[in-house]
Amino acid sequence: MPNKSPVRVSEWRGANRQILNTMFSKRNEMSKAEKKEVIGYLKDLRKIWEGLPSRYLLAHSTLAVAVGRYFDLLGWEVGFELPFADFDSSYRFDVVAQKTGRTVVIEVKPEVTTKALGQVLGYVFDVEKKLKRARVLLATDILNFPVVITGGEITDIIVDNAERHGLGVMLADKKDAWLIPAEFLTI
Secondary structure: OOOOOHHHHHHHHHHHHHHHHHHHOOOOOOOHHHHHHHHHHHHHHHHHHHOOOOOOOOOHHHHHHHHHHHHHHOOOEEEEEEOOOOOOOOOOEEEEEEEOOEEEEEEEOOOOOHHHHHHHHHHHHHHHHHOOOOEEEEEEEHHHHHHHHOOOHHHHHHHHHHHHHOOEEEEEOOOOEEEEOHHHHOO
């Protein structure tokens, strides 16, 4: 999240608003310069991950609060453990963020496994049917960065569903969260 300096906060907000706009844009192609920027962003995330101290994975509620704070700082309305009117009352989304006709449904999974991804994908399919302009994100601990990004079965599942259904990822720790929209996962 942003440093307390007003310049840093405005830079952070501008960059993250641009990332969110990318997520909701109808463009399919990125320019070479945009792709280079995305690759730099992912490399920066890798450096953050490499610099983390050893610790246990954070709890579900800690991650949900960090993700909610991210959207709140960008001026979105945020709700936790919300039922959604278009779904049956048993649906409870971990975090829902809304702003000017845009909806982001975030499912928080401290540990990323194929079983956890299966649950998230169920939400992806349901949200895709009922909320055409909504996007679904898998939020997890930044300690899971290599599981999500560097290859293997879980990375393949995430990238495949990013391409086909717009599934994005958020990585978080106690105070920070980083958005990786589907458009970034598929380059």
